[in-house]
Amino acid sequence: MRLLRLRYASALISLVLLLSGCGQDTHHEANEMPQPIEVKLTVTPTSVKVNEKMSFEAKVTQGGSNVDQAQEVTFEFWKDGSEKHSKVTVTSAGDGKYVMVKSFSEAGSYHVISHVTADSQHSMPSAVFDVK
Numbered sequence: 001m002r003l004l005r006l007r008y009a010s011a012l013i014s015l016v017l018l019l020s021g022c023g024q025d026t027h028h029e030a031n032e033m034p035q036p037i038e039v040k041l042t043v044t045p046t047s048v049k050v051n052e053k054m055s056f057e058a059k060v061t062q063g064g065s066n067v068d069q070a071q072e073v074t075f076e077f078w079k080d081g082s083e084k085h086s087k088v089t090v091t092s093a094g095d096g097k098y099v100m101v102k103s104f105s106e107a108g109s110y111h112v113i114s115h116v117t118a119d120s121q122h123s124m125p126s127a128v129f130d131v132k
Contacts, residue, residue: 035063
């Protein structure tokens with residue numbers, strides 16, 4: 001009977017050590033920092049005439065891989081000297097690209113910021129373009 005209790009106690013201690021070891025490994029992995037997201041904002045062309053279309057593209061990658069499941073991608077636009085900003089949310093076009101085509105009805109120098117949130121990270125690259 002004493003031998004049976006000793007075996008039971010040894011098995012229980014081994015199980016506790018095994019489970020606590022697994023818990024430490026999982027805890028370590030949970031504390032690792034994700035690779036940073038990278039966002040390349042492209043405006044094509046960088047100068048247009050009033051009411052001509054131009055393309056805005058945010059290319060999102062992380063660790064060299066395309067990110068097609070970003071939580072949010074929004075383009076924010078405003079004209080120099082204006083307090084008015086407009087925001088447009090876009091969805092994935094595949095291959096890590098988030099694209100929109102837009103025209104502007106007033107001449108001037110404009111700004112765009114792409115707000116990208118992916119893997120609990122946020123990136124806000126910006127660009128300037130002209131409408132003549």
